[in-house]
Amino acid sequence: LEERMVDWVRGFVGLPPEFAGVIQDTASSSTFAALLAARHRAVPLARTAGLAASARPGRVYGSALTHSSIDKAVIAAGLGQGHLVRIPVDDARGMRPAALDRALHEDRDAGRIPVMVCATIGTTSCASVDPVDAIADVCAEHDVWLHVDAAYAGPAASLPELRPRFAGWERADSIVLNPHKWMSVPLDCSVLLGRDLDAFRASLALTPEYLASDTGATNLMDVGLALGRRFRSLKLWFVFRRMGAAGLREMIERHCALARSFAER
Numbered sequence: 110l111e112e113r114m115v116d117w118v119r120g121f122v123g124l125p126p127e128f129a130g131v132i133q134d135t136a137s138s139s140t141f142a143a144l145l146a147a148r149h150r151a152v153p154l155a156r157t158a159g160l161a162a163s164a165r166p167g168r169v170y171g172s173a174l175t176h177s178s179i180d181k182a183v184i185a186a187g188l189g190q191g192h193l194v195r196i197p198v199d200d201a202r203g204m205r206p207a208a209l210d211r212a213l214h215e216d217r218d219a220g221r222i223p224v225m226v227c228a229t230i231g232t233t234s235c236a237s238v239d240p241v242d243a244i245a246d247v248c249a250e251h252d253v254w255l256h257v258d259a260a261y262a263g264p265a266a267s268l269p270e271l272r273p274r275f276a277g278w279e280r281a282d283s284i285v286l287n288p289h290k291w292m293s294v295p296l297d298c299s300v301l302l303g304r305d306l307d308a309f310r311a312s313l314a315l316t317p318e319y320l321a322s323d324t325g326a327t328n329l330m331d332v333g334l335a336l337g338r339r340f341r342s343l344k345l346w347f348v349f350r351r352m353g354a355a356g357l358r359e360m361i362e363r364h365c366a367l368a369r370s371f372a373e374r
Contacts, residue, residue, distance in 0.1 A: 111342035112327060118288065118300050118345070121354055122266040125279055130302040131332045132341040136260040137178040139285040139301035140227070142309060142333045144169065144182045146283070147225035147254035149312035156312060160187050167224040168216050170194045172204035172239060174232040176258060188224065202237035204228060206247050213251045225254040230275060231262025238262075242277025249280075257281040260299070261290040265365070267358050282308070291364075292357055294348050298341050306332055 115130045133139045148155055154162035167188045171179050173195045183193045194216075196209045213223050226248050228239040241257060248255040257278045259266070263286025266275045278284060284302045288294040303309055314331040322328065330336045352360070 110346060111329060114342040114345045114349070115300055115302070117349055118286070119302060121357070122263055122275075122286065123272060124266075124284070124302065127304055128284070128302045129306050130300055131329045132345070133299045133301050133333055134297040134339075134341075136176075136258065136285045136287055136299050137181060138333065139299045140176075140178050140256065140258065141182040141185060142301060142313075143254075143256045143283040143285070143303070144179075144186050144188075144225055145312040146303070146309040147256065148186055148188070150254060150308060151222050151224045155187075163222065165220050165222050166192050167222045168192050168194055169225050169227065170196055170209060170212060170223070170253075171227040172196050172198050172229065172232075174198060174202060174234055174237060175227050175229055176233055176260070179227050179258075192221075198237070202232070202235055204239040204244060206240060206243040209244060210247045210250070213247065213253065217251070223251060223253045225256055227256045227258055228281075230257060230259040230278065231265075233261075236262075238274050240277075241275070242280070245277045245280040254283070255281045257284045260285055260287045262286075264288070264291040264357065265361055267354070268361060268365075271365070288345055288348070291361060292345075292348060293352065293360065294345050298345055301332070303332075309333075 111132055119128050148167060152163050152167055169183050169188060180190055180193060184190050194212055196204050196212060199205050216223055226244060228241045228244045230238050230241065245255055265271045282304050285299060287299045289296045289298040309332045329338060
């Protein structure tokens with residue numbers, strides 16, 4: 110059911126079918142899992158030998174308005190908060206792609222390892238949107254993992270008139286959006302989507318004999334830290350069955366109309 114519900118969410122927001130994923134508790138856990146996958150891709154020896162296996166420090170990039178959960182993820186992943194690079198924003202408070210490009214060049218030239226870029230669609234402090242498509246161009250040029258934080262704004266991609274705000278997010282390596290924020294699902298229900306779940310498994314999968322199974326089923330414990338997992342997909346199923354995609358879109362449209370009315374006043 111979890112795999113089916115993740116696929117329903119993916120389709121609801123218009124992302125391509127190559128994205129799969131799992132349901133985590135919060136966006137903080139989803140972002141942390143994404144960072145571990147990105148760290149493994151950038152520093153493969155970190156899994157077995159630790160970060161000490163690389164004499165070069167790893168760097169993570171976000172805008173000046175990126176959510177503090179990325180700070181926590183960087184600390185917990187052992188990269189060090191001092192290696193979280195805050196990229197300047199423009200007048201619309203979106204990350205400046207040219208500044209990101211310069212920072213990546215400077216770090217590579219200095220022998221540092223770019224690990225992940227976190228772009229945000231809907232910052233918590235002021236609802237700004239990073240230019241994800243242009244950021245994806247920079248990440249592709251530098252071969253750096255792109256994570257998109259759309260924790261509360263993600264469901265708005267279900268509305269055709271708002272889809273342009275999400276241009277380029279389909280090029281990300283990972284995306285987080287929280288149905289418990291704008292889809293009427295109770296806490297906790299955070300959907301982590303990845304283009305390649307094997308990249309997540311490579312960073313964390315570990316199966317001792319007492320957890321081995323020959324059923325052929327997907328084992329979602331391999332994507333994230335938790336072994337035991339709650340039945341979070343059930344409440345998401347209830348909301349989809351009760352409201353339907355059309356009902357969810359109507360709710361989001363109504364909320365956006367209220368926001369416009371408030372802004373006018």
